[in-house]
Amino acid sequence: MTPSAKLIVPSVVPLLAKLPKGSTRTLPVLCPENKLLHKFECLTDLEENIPTICHSANVGFVEWSQTPYTHKISVFKRAAELLAQRKDAFVDGHLAIGGPGWFANFNVDGAIKQIEQYVACMSAPDGVIPKTSATRLALTRRRPLGPVLAISPWNAPVILGARAIAAPLAAGCSVVAKSSEKSPMLSYLLVKCFHDAGVPSEALQLVHVAPEDTVEATERFLASRHIRKVNFTGSTEVGRQIAMVAAKHLKPYLLELGGKNCAIVAKDADLDVAVPTIVNNSWLHKGQICMSTDKVYVHSDRYDDFKAKCLDVARQVCATNPDMKIKSRDSSVEGKVQLQLEDAIEKGATVLFQDPHGPTILEQVTPDMLIYSHETFGPVFSIYQYEDIDTVVDMVNSDGYGLKASIWSADRLTAIETASKIQCGGVHINGSCIHDEATIPHGGVKESGTGRFNSTWGVEEFTYIQTTTVN
CATH class of the missing domain: 3.40.309.10 (Aldehyde Dehydrogenase; Chain A, domain 2)
Known part of the structure; x- marks a missing residue:
């Protein structure tokens, strides 16, 4: 079923209804033949609204990071089931924006495998007990970094959107996902699967931003003390700009960029x-x-x-x-x-x-x-x-x-x-x-980026090692 041109794809922000009137506006999404597919609701008044979203992400992080891993596993399994059940809607949405049928199916199947692989990772040990001569006991644990800004592109919006969201969630982080203005519907359908599976609304938020506001929005998100890392898949040119902003605010980044x-x-x-x-x-x-x-x-x-x-x-x-x-x-x-x-x-x-x-x-x-x-x-x-x-x-x-x-x-x-x-x-x-x-690390070096998605490598990207000593 092709999405109706009358449909407005919403941003999924828990506090959106409480934001001041005029906090969003609608923009069109066009098919390759320049016909209207639908519209999407993008954020305005970034200076006031982005701090609210970041605060909400921190609230969601506290809740999600303390959720038992067994419950997270059941949520991820349900999300994979919902993706499979709703596959036709994802394929139709992909076809509508100009993607070929085989690639639409690959996107959904690949996203499901990503989520299933992260299920396997969530029961892995959190750390090790290193040798120590200065204390009675030392141990290390991997802890979730905190709220993550996830930015994925239009050319493979389901599989790349899924990994940008699932990896930090599997690590125990909350996520603010920024969609591409060319594929907001698919981002919405993806986030809805996670929400319907049981991910708390504040632990996963979806934000649509007008193209001319993307640079400012990224700057404001990374300037927030609540956002702890950004992952981005896209061009080297844009990745370089994001890295510069992240470095200014001392925020780490995972970048999967272009290739030759x-x-x-x-x-x-x-x-x-x-x-x-x-x-x-x-x-x-x-x-x-x-x-x-x-x-x-x-x-x-x-x-x-x-x-x-x-x-x-x-x-x-x-x-x-x-x-x-x-x-x-x-x-x-x-x-x-x-x-x-x-x-x-x-x-x-x-x-x-x-x-x-x-x-x-x-x-x-x-x-x-x-x-x-x-x-x-x-x-x-x-x-x-x-x-x-x-x-x-x-x-x-x-x-x-x-x-x-x-x-x-x-x-x-x-x-x-x-x-x-x-x-x-x-x-x-x-x-x-x-x-x-899903089982093999993916990423580049040099101008193709830094960091790795997939499996245990993807989870570790959104954690830090905490050392505890006991006397």
Whole structure:
């Protein structure tokens, strides 16, 4: 069921009804064809209202952090059940904002697995008993940090929104979740699942903010003494701005940012497996996945074979995959991709393949081109020849980003050795760069961010170690 254009998606703030009249206003949410989907209720008078929300989050933190872990487990299990029961509404909402069907289903299924994995983490030990010679007993415990500001993007709003909320909640923190103005309905449906499952309303609040107020809102939230950490998934540019504000207020942050992800194809690689995976890795969801493949380094002995097979696969994918024809949810993304392509071609890059709907393969890309070093976030990848693997490793490590890489080789032990030299958060041997599952830590290094989501790593991000000694 497509959301009604007459619907107004509310902010979920416990004290909203008590805030002064005029504390919110409504803004439209448009589909990719610029038709009205619905409206959403965004916060105004930030100077007065954000401190109220932060105070409420602190009240919720005290309650939730003292809730027995057995009850939290039952709440999380119920939240996962509600997500499964309401899956159709999530899928419809995702389709309405321009997401393909397979990705809509992946979002919901992935969110459920995230929540289920955090259930397993909540019964783990809280700490250890270290050796001590200065006291009779010393022990350490992980304690929840406190209220967390969680900011997730529009391109995968369910799974990324779920992990931004579930990780701090599993650690015992309260959460203020700020939605994207492009997908407020999905954020609302997600928060409602947690509330209906039993998370106290003050322990999880949802705030919609107008795009022009986002910078001020983030500053005011992080300036509050109640907010103890921020987690953000999105572009490196915005992540850098958030890190600067957080540092000013001495607040830690977890940032999962952009990537310039690469695939390395060795001369003993199985091209029948590698090529289709690489092409799809770059073009799935119009390349609007942070783990999408941007660069492909191919050993010179296999370069011609790789190109020929690449062209065959590219034609087949574009002819049979309807995802290639889905319009971008964000026109600014299309503009950036086009700018990078025009710059590359003007400076001498060769277009090996280009579909009218956008998917593109380039070669002869050089470091002076924007597309060489800037995240594209579109269905474009470039291929390069190499002779020596160490040179490739140096080139990959010289990139500012460090999120994902894949290595394609029959010599798995050598590939593991190569992986250990690559400076990025995840290396996948004979597998997809687009790899994020609930049991495996996910995050980047360098300009791709800091910190890790998922499982025990995700819980620990929102705790601190407290030492207790006893005499």
